[in-house]
Amino acid sequence: MPVPMPTSADPPSTGRAIQGPPTGAADPPASEPAAHEPAHAPATGPVRWGILATGGIAETFCRDLALVPGAEIAAVGSRSTARAAEFGARHGAARTYGSHAGLLSDPDVDVVYVATPHPFHMEAVLAAIEAGKAVLCEKPLGMRASESEAMVAAARRRGTFLMEAMWMRCTPGVRRLRSLVDEGRVGQVRSVQADLGDQLSTDPAARWQNPDLGASTLLDVGVYPLTFVTMLLGEPKALVGQAVLSGRGVDNAAGLVLTYDSGAIATVTCSQHARTGSTATVSGDRGRIEVAAPIMAPPSLRLVATAGDDPDPELFTDPIIGVGMAHEAIEVHRCLQAGLTESPLVPLDETVLVARLLDQARQACGVVLPGDR
Ligand SMILES: NC(=O)c1ccc[n+]([C@@H]2O[C@H](COP(=O)([O-])OP(=O)(O)OC[C@H]3O[C@@H](n4cnc5c(N)ncnc54)[C@H](OP(=O)(O)O)[C@@H]3O)[C@@H](O)[C@H]2O)c1
Numbered sequence: 001m002p003v004p005m006p007t008s009a010d011p012p013s014t015g016r017a018i019q020g021p022p023t024g025a026a027d028p029p030a031s032e033p034a035a036h037e038p039a040h041a042p043a044t045g046p047v048r049w050g051i052l053a054t055g056g057i058a059e060t061f062c063r064d065l066a067l068v069p070g071a072e073i074a075a076v077g078s079r080s081t082a083r084a085a086e087f088g089a090r091h092g093a094a095r096t097y098g099s100h101a102g103l104l105s106d107p108d109v110d111v112v113y114v115a116t117p118h119p120f121h122m123e124a125v126l127a128a129i130e131a132g133k134a135v136l137c138e139k140p141l142g143m144r145a146s147e148s149e150a151m152v153a154a155a156r157r158r159g160t161f162l163m164e165a166m167w168m169r170c171t172p173g174v175r176r177l178r179s180l181v182d183e184g185r186v187g188q189v190r191s192v193q194a195d196l197g198d199q200l201s202t203d204p205a206a207r208w209q210n211p212d213l214g215a216s217t218l219l220d221v222g223v224y225p226l227t228f229v230t231m232l233l234g235e236p237k238a239l240v241g242q243a244v245l246s247g248r249g250v251d252n253a254a255g256l257v258l259t260y261d262s263g264a265i266a267t268v269t270c271s272q273h274a275r276t277g278s279t280a281t282v283s284g285d286r287g288r289i290e291v292a293a294p295i296m297a298p299p300s301l302r303l304v305a306t307a308g309d310d311p312d313p314e315l316f317t318d319p320i321i322g323v324g325m326a327h328e329a330i331e332v333h334r335c336l337q338a339g340l341t342e343s344p345l346v347p348l349d350e351t352v353l354v355a356r357l358l359d360q361a362r363q364a365c366g367v368v369l370p371g372d373r
Contacts, residue, residue, distance in 0.1 A: 047333050048074035050109035050133070052100055052124055054087040057138060058115035061165075061329075062091040064322035068329045074110075077103025100124055104131040111161070111332060114138060117207055118214040119371075122147045125162070129154045134161035136332050140223045140358065141351050143214060143369060148355035152348045161335060163343045164351040167328035168224055169231065172318035173298035175345075177282065177289060180316075181232060185303060187286030192232055192266040194225035194295055197253070197276030204248075208272055211370050215250045218243070218361050222254055222270035226361070227354050228280055228295055229258060229266035235353060237261050243365035244273075251367045258357075297324030 047070055051058055054076065065071045073093045078084035081098030088096035097103045104112065104127055111134035114124045121137050128135045135155070141164040142148035155162035168174055181189060198221070200208055207213040208220055218226075236258035243254035253271035260266070269276065280291040280298075287305040292298045303314040321327060328346075335343050342348050362369070 046070045046072045048072045048108055048110045050103045050112045051076045052112050053115040054078045054083045061325050064325040065329050067322045067326045074108055075103055075106050104128055118143055125151045126154055129158050129160050136163050136165050138165045140219050145355040145359045148352050161341045163346050166227055166346050167325045168296035169346045170327040170331045171297040171324045176316055186284030189284045190264050191283040192229045194228040194280040195269045195276050196221050196224045196278045197271035197274050199275045200272045217251050217270050217272045218254050224296055225268040230354050233260050233264050239360050241361050241364035254365055256361055
């Protein structure tokens with residue numbers, strides 16, 4: 001199954017149920033909705049997406065969006081008029097803009113998908129929130145925890161929906177894994193191993209090699225296995241790590257060990273120089289679950305009992321829509337239709353927790369980002 005990895009990748013108003021608050025105010029007046037109350041009414045018709053940036057992952061996301069009932073690509077915004085037009089024509093967008101501001105001022109866009117490189121997420125996300133748009137932002141939400149915290153605080157203050165595009169948490173295999181763990185099928189979780197790696201181009205101009213474009217395997221790839229273990233084990237009591245750094249200080253591969261008050265241990269490995277197994281194993285005192293690759297959208301899970309009568313392993317398979325990104329779009333639709341400002345499947349507090357752990361991981365591994373200098 002093709003997996004999205006870094007290589008790859010003034011309109012007429014029709015009137016709609018979702019309306020954002022007035023734009024232009026940096027801080028909401030006291031009369032604005034209290035934190036966590038939606039600034040927009042629940043979506044009742046098709047959900048109208050605005051695509052902000054036209055790179056590799058935006059392409060993959062839009063192909064999956066075409067498979068989601070009720071999704072419309074209403075508009076595309078790019079730094080380039082020509083790229084917006086070309087991308088928009090390919091994906092059937094009604095309107096295209098040669099600026100992010102144009103896209104954000106379109107009244108017929110309900111939710112903005114931010115797909116710029118991560119150093120530019122915060123600017124786009126804050127502008128979209130200010131415009132009263134719901135936002136799905138590519139991972140990692142911020143370059144560092146302080147950025148993620150600022151975006152989450154802004155969305156909560158404004159009452160707008162915000163979700164990190166951590167599509168892994170929405171895929172059927174990962175949802176089933178969480179159900180099996182919650183049902184106690186492996187007992188108390190004692191060990192989680194999660195890995196993700198791919199062999200990416202070593203071109204120094206590539207986004208994942210260029211520090212100015214946020215290059216960091218921990219941020220780009222490691223965010224998945226780190227989210228995976230955090231989703232199951234919560235906040236660790238300690239984290240140690242090592243990384244392999246390029247001549248420009250980019251972590252090309254990293255390994256983390258996390259320990260927990262519960263007595264559990266987790267390992268996280270990530271690489272952009274090796275196509276690793278990209279699997280996970282979740283082991284408890286009654287059994288283990290072997291998660292097939294890729295961990296973001298596992299096509300199958302194998303449950304092996306290690307206590308009691310030791311029955312035959314059980315295999316669980318769940319169909320995946322598209323490459324799996326469709327499931328996060330479906331979750332966004334569900335939340336908007338329910339009037340939620342946050343997805344219970346992808347909680348913002350956990351996005352921030354993982355961002356803090358990434359900060360710790362970079363410190364442990366000696367990784368310095370341009371903004372840290
Ligand atoms: N969910 C996943 O599986 C997955 C996979 C890969 C990447 N990602 C994430 O998605 C984001 C984008 O990755 P990508 O691989 O799609 O990158 P990409 O192919 O380089 O595309 C990023 C796009 O952002 C815009 N852009 C580039 N430089 C910019 C700048 N300096 N300021 C503002 N906009 C700029 C460009 O669009 P315009 O020319 O239209 O402005 C560019 O095409 C990253 O945060 C990455 O972590 C997620």
